[in-house]
Amino acid sequence: MANSYTLLANLRAGRCSNTAEVRLLRFWEARNINKGGELMSIEMLLIDEADTLVQGCVSAVHQRKFRERLAEGSVYTLSGFDVTRSKPKFKLSDGPVSIRFNEGTDFEKLAATARIIPTEHFRFRTHEQILELANTSRQLPDVIGEVRAIRSTITDRLPGAQRVMLTLRMESDVNVCVSLFDSLAVAFHTKLDGYGREPRIVLVTGINPKIVLGKLYLNGTSASRIFFDSETSAGRDRLERRDLWFIIYSRYFGSLYSIPFEAFSLLSSYRLPGGGADDTGSSSKVVHAQKIEPLTVAELNEFVLSAEPRIIEFLCTAKVTGIQLDDGWCYIGCSLCSRKLIREESSFTCPSCNETNAVAELKYRVAFSVSDPTGTSFFLGFDKEVTKLTNVLASEAAQIVGIGITAHVDTELPRTLDNIVGNTFTFQLKLTDFNFTANHQTFTISRMFAAPEIAPTPSFAETEEVPQSSASGSTGSREAAEEERFAMEESAHLTPTLKLKPRSRYSQTPSFLLYKSNCDHHSGSQSSVLREMVKTQEELARKATEVSSLRGHGLPTLSTAGSSSASKRSRKKKNG
Template sequence: MSSYVLLANFGAGRCSNTAEVRLLRFWEARNVRKDGELMSLDMLLLDEQSTLIHGSINSSRVDTFRRWLSEGSVYSLSGFDVARANPKFRLSDSPVSIRFNDGTFFETKTDSDKDIPTELFRFRSHEQLLTLANTNRELLDIVGEVSSVRSTITDGLRGPHHVMVTLCLEGMFDDRAVTFQTKFDEHISEPKVILFTSINPKVVGGKLFLNATSGTHFYFDCETSAGKEHYERLVGDGANASSSKSEVVSAQKIEPLTVAELNQYVLAADPQNIEFLCKAEVTSLQSEKGWCYIGCSKCAKKLQRDETSFTCLSCDRKNATGVLRSSFLTDLIQLFQRSCLLACALIYHTISSLFCFGFWL
């Protein structure tokens, strides 16, 4: 019989010992550059010492284990591989992660005597979010009061859907946006507090945006202990429970505008907040500024050229393998960056969603 092991005591390699863990959340990780191809089924596991660890099931084994997965349940886990945690998009503070293999034993345990917490979140301060922005190092959790909700799902527009929640968070794409909108519509009353998990912070145009990822889950009001605590601070004795400061906004008017008309608005119109959609064709590339570069095969950042090799400063790797990558510098995008973003509060992902790759200058 295998011995019991805590998550904090994991070492690299095949683990034959048994751990008892609670499955907090799981989700599909898909490759957006390959038409949403399924890469893995990812999860977060928690033990009795509140140690959180990231687990992953390769796409070839998803069908084997998926039917056993139930969020919130306690499992007996053994026969898995322990590997070094990916330094990018970290979901826990653990230095290692676990990977299921063909011999992994993962079974629901209904008679566990371990006192395993039912939830655990990784909240960060505003200053910490700014420090982590644009690094892709950590995916964090956030909770706050709903101020307004802007959705394109009900506007009848083609293309990717977006939901913008003014909280400390903005930016959800496609299936995450639809999932949020569905849950928002089904909620008995308009939520005052929303908790989001696995958020990726970005700073664009001097503003902090916290974008949802494939691992993002949404919890309203008192669905979690952390959300309930925040909710009770806002509501107090319940006198304000029925009131709400949030506002659900849909597009009032959609009309086509040329880039010249948008530029004229920026130069001549009275200051005001407007929202617009602009579809444009890339007609030329600024080759004098370099339209391609040698990027790292692992993180895609530009490599530093040495005498006989390339170095990736982002991954801290010497003799890095380089891949030719495009940077897509265009007059159109520069126009949006210089003028419309600042004058019209243009949300950056509205533009980037028009292209095959998400990018920003």
């Protein structure tokens, strides 16, 4: 039996009949998003006593045989498996081989083991190394850092993908942004709600580094796991070092110059986050929501003329009246970072990627003329939002003819863009310092979605037949429209706590309704909405009773489907 035992580091390509003793660190489902989330395989990370990490795979064909046996953290004996070469992309281990389960694989859980097998293993990379991996999809490293901020769209109740953005400060005092989408974002919120307090250290595994518009994003994947504070030894070590630094700092009254020389060497490895200021007493940095205020077009134009420059977001519902073509509807951008390319004699140069022979790709840049009853303006939509709206890539709507300084687009305004004119949308607009300058011409769109149609309020009729269009404005449709409008106005982003006085509709400074985004608040808002709906139903029932009692006295009646039927019956009696 001893001769059949093997370490993971000794594996060679082919069928392996020897036995390995491994710990199952993590496992997850790999699904094909292009085929409706079809299950492709179950992926896992295995580690042995020599601290060798290998990625394992159970195909969808064999997943029923092994699925119920999988338990993260347990130790197994593994034999009769296939050893294959590691995939060149999305690697989660540094080894050259990976393991594939087959119909003859023996995978048995052990109640106890005499071998000392690590319970965790992480592949941290420096900020410089992560930058090198960006947009290559070669490696999915792990990241750990101190929480600086959390922004979320989970509480927005707006259409589109759910997203959580974590700002983490790494060991090198560099801030990075970790993006979690959809189910991973929901899982983060669930974990956060159950944790009961704000985490100080967050560790995220299996992130995919991407550079978008010159900014680094660490995107979560199906292999990502999230750990808070002391849930891992790596997090506990980081937390203890952070706490030790603050203890020493506070002991010497926060003055670096008063620290004795013998303590200076100890402090050199414990850097104060933020570059020297103790921010432990600062306000909470996570899970606080700020309502995005809706403004009319006139209020929006007035705000940039009278308010102080700042970065802020607003909602504005307006009708698209046209598309400005003075600067065209697209631009030739870099296929990697989307920045506008510089046209050389016979090539394109991307300053952002430092590439002198960049691959060109058409990107949307559409200036919409918009209006509402209060005024007109111009909203600028870029590639991501316009692609979502039209479901057509700019590179599919037109082609680039020529290269370098002779390059141009071979078509006029695409029909998909022309069809947008005349429709009403709710725009989420992001204002920056540039919008408060004299050069400001447009407002940049950060999100864009169809505006809800609010049903008309009931009208009153004098014993005449109610038109079918009026009767169709029933209570149910009106409540649905109000709920939709309520959801639209309750869209939120996470920001530090701030309390401002409410303003009147015509004041120049916007007000913000800030609230704690937690389970109690969420359930409370739901309960209040339900209570309002019940009150609405009771009020309608009471009014219906009053109308019924007054109907025989020739008094005006509410134009609902019920009153319409009553009017018809009274006419039939008179005609009879």
